[in-house]
Amino acid sequence: MLALVALLLVITKPSSETAFGCNLNDVTDEEREQALSYHNDLRSQLALGSLDYYEASWGPAANMYQLTWSCSLEQTVSNAIQGCPSSPSVPEEYGLNVQIWTLTTPSNFLLESLAVWQSQYADSTPTNVVDSKIPDFAQMINAKTLTVACSKQKCSDTLAIAACIYDQPRLKEGDEIFEEGAACSSNADCTTYTPATCNSTSGLCAVEVSTTTPPTGAAATTTPSSGAGATATPPNAHPNPAINQICPANGHMNDRIRTRALDMINYRRSQLANGLVQKFNGNYLPKAGNMVQLKYDCSLENSADTHAKTCSRTNSNAAADIGETIKNADVSTTVTTRVEGMGEAVKVWWRKIKTETVSIGMAVTFKSQHVNAPIRTFTTLAWATTTRIGCGVEKCNGFFFIVCHYQPRGNIVNSVIYQTGEPCTRCPSGAACATPLCVL
Structure with missing residues (x-):
């Protein structure tokens, strides 16, 4: 001693x-x-x-x-x-x-x-x-x-x-x-x-x-809500401002939840872009040439978080141009915090590509039979031209209600989820490449 x-x-x-x-x-x-x-x-x-x-x-x-x-x-x-x-x-x-x-x-x-x-x-x-x-x-x-x-x-x-x-x-x-x-x-x-x-x-x-910023990786892939760069930074609404730098006006959320969602989804989009995602039958989906790296959006967080607080277990009436995924995660020994609830939700949404037989084909086209099928959560996360995400998580009575909103929305019938090809070969005009994702 x-x-x-x-x-x-x-x-x-x-x-x-x-x-x-x-x-x-x-x-x-x-x-x-x-x-x-x-x-x-x-x-x-x-x-x-x-x-x-x-x-x-x-x-x-x-x-x-x-x-x-x-x-x-x-x-x-x-x-x-x-x-x-x-x-x-x-x-x-x-x-x-x-x-x-x-x-x-x-x-x-x-x-x-x-x-x-x-x-x-x-x-x-x-x-x-x-x-x-x-x-x-x-x-x-x-x-x-x-x-x-x-x-x-x-x-x-x-x-x-x-x-x-x-x-x-x-x-x-x-x-x-x-x-x-x-x-x-x-x-x-x-x-x-x-x-x-x-x-x-x-x-x-x-x-x-x-002046604290989120951990490296999150800072490079986050952004304030539209127009925030032209206005003064809003006062921090969280009792511990150090963990609420991304969307300081929302004290209900924190950066650990935000970066958990952003990092997990971007990692999975990277895996998809590299051709490393398997379907239920063991076949690998083709590589993606135009998969965009998501950024965090505070206005989307506001709408998602507002709905999460309802603990309704159901989808919201989100605007037509907003995509949405929801998850009711029971409190358990492995899901005890909102951060863990957020991580569990992403896993469940993405896992549909491995478990669902009503799935997308190798042409990666979203069709009418997918609209109400479980695979729609995977396609929402995998939609290449979606650029922004915001989430909300509420601890309800025995479960976490997790809601994420996306723009531009995906799941457009008869549209491709992404353009196939080598990573970054079909990025939007003006985008940089952080292989395998396009960075806007």
Whole structure:
């Protein structure tokens, strides 16, 4: 436990007189500084490969980001632990570490709670994926986390609770915690969120919340709603703005859901363009020469999200020029969050090409018999000239209602789903090629 004790000693006193500006009194600014420094010191040691426990070393880690404190998250976690509940909960888009103290409560039980969570690493072989021994430690070093907040409550002489909340969903067993690789030495090494600044001494990347962009890949394939580029950026409606940069005016959704939809569908469109998608009979569909890379559209999200909130389980009365797919995903052990619900929906929509016998032929033409057939969800996602997508997800009573809208819409009877040919050989005029997709 030498490394753990050393870390506790280092941060017992705050490193600076930071004014956090939070209005709650559950923790002091000194305790906020201690908790924040504890996390960042731990992340720095991991990034630099100097987090040791006897003969075992954790790290190094690439793309490890320095955390900042969120007063809005502090309010959320403070509300969650009022009255010292045995199982506090927070919205699904956040991760939560909880430590309950009974009988004897240390004088600084928030700091001691951090040490308890970190101590899990002593019982685990160094790894960059979550295992059952390090659930709370993994939250502390999750490389994609940008903001944190902690709170505490002493409910009696023999009962107290401390908790920290993180702006990423709680990692599950098997999830990647961090990217193995050298710590950053220049700004160019910080690629998960940009723009970012590398502190080569700590090995951590730093990003301002107000300028945070989605992870690389999503940023290049997203766009604001029509006309947004000519107007001022709307105020961010999400309590944690760092995870709501794509469509900041909609606080009901977040970028993790958006990028899950966008990345999964574009990946499948890439597979189709490369001729790697099989039908139910084992035959491969032909390659696509004009498959466009989708971008995210906030106006489409608004219409999709509005319908998702109805929990109706049925299609909406979307405008005639908008395509739509819906999915009712039951809450289960594998679908516990809206992000997972979104991913499950995409899989189900696309999987129809493998399971349905009323399918499209090798001429890839959409015909009248497809209009109401299950294959229509695959063809909606695969329609080459569709360029924009927006989605909404609502957690209803025991299920997630997932809705995605598309423009220009597909599923036009007697029209081809895509033009066959080598990838990018039939792209629209003015398009670039990011093989195998056309980029507008």
